[in-house]
Amino acid sequence: MRVIILFLLFTICFSCTPTETKNQSTDDPEKEIVQKIVTNKDTIKQDTIEFISYNDDFDYSQLNGKKGKEEITFVNDQNNDRSFLRGDLIAIEWKSDSIYIAGDGETPENAQWIVSAKRIKDGNVSKFRKEYGKELKYLLSKEDELSESYRDHLYQLAEYYVANSKKDLIKLTIKNKEDLGYSIEKRNWENKDYYVLGFYTESEHKINTFQWLYIDPENDKIYEYDLPNDRLIYFP
Structure with missing residues (x-):
């Protein structure tokens, strides 16, 4: 009986001894x-x-x-x-x-x-600059004072639109290297403020505005104004 008890005690102690497993690595995981x-x-x-x-x-x-x-x-x-x-x-x-x-x-x-x-x-803007060879004109009302840096920013957006536009009048104006310009003003559309660019051509000192663009100042998204349907169309 004494032999059996000693054997059981030895077995219990052996099972309590911690053994090293695969998950216990000597390397530092954080390191x-x-x-x-x-x-x-x-x-x-x-x-x-x-x-x-x-x-x-x-x-x-x-x-x-x-x-x-x-x-x-x-x-x-x-x-x-x-x-x-x-x-x-x-x-x-x-x-x-x-x-x-x-x-x-x-x-x-x-x-x-x-x-x-x-x-x-070259992208379309680079190609446009080489083909057109002149700068776009722009008109800014005295009421809407803009910093020079933001005027430059709007110019880049206008240039991007012109370079990618499918409008026949814009493409013909660029091809003939005629003057193309835009006006700048602020407008509210459905309770949201936009910068609005009115693209125009000049003929005999008369301005012909043919396209309005709405610029969202929060994300620079461009929208064409669809006059017949009175809606804004996103321009990618």
Whole structure:
């Protein structure tokens, strides 16, 4: 009986002894994650995107682009090339790195940084500038005071519209290199404020306004005004 009791005690003690399993690794998993982040941070990637715009209104300058239907934003502080126009196809090199937002406790956030960028194909705006060879005119009412930077911004949107428009009058005006201009004013449409561009041609000192564009200042979306049906049509 004494032998049986001793055997049972030995068996119980042995089962209580912790054993090492596959899940118990001597490596530090947090260290592995940190190493992986550092590796990804230093990796330079290549891509081709359609250029949309620059934006210098934040702590870091931005380059906005599009790949397919997806819009992508990159930090552009390390790239000095400002010659891209909307619609240009550009080849970029980029990497993941940290940014520090002022007023947010300097907490680091991950972001995509442009390392280099190069135009590889002209978009419609670049082609339009080469073909037309002159600037659009614009008229601004004294009541609507706009900063020079925002006037330039509206000009770029107007230029994008002209370069991509299917309107016969616009295409003929560009082909003949005749003067083309637009007026700028503010209007409210269904309880929402827009900047409205009225495109016109001149003939014998008379202005012929033939198309109104509504610009949403919150997202820069462009809408053509459809006069017969009194509605706005999104212009992509």
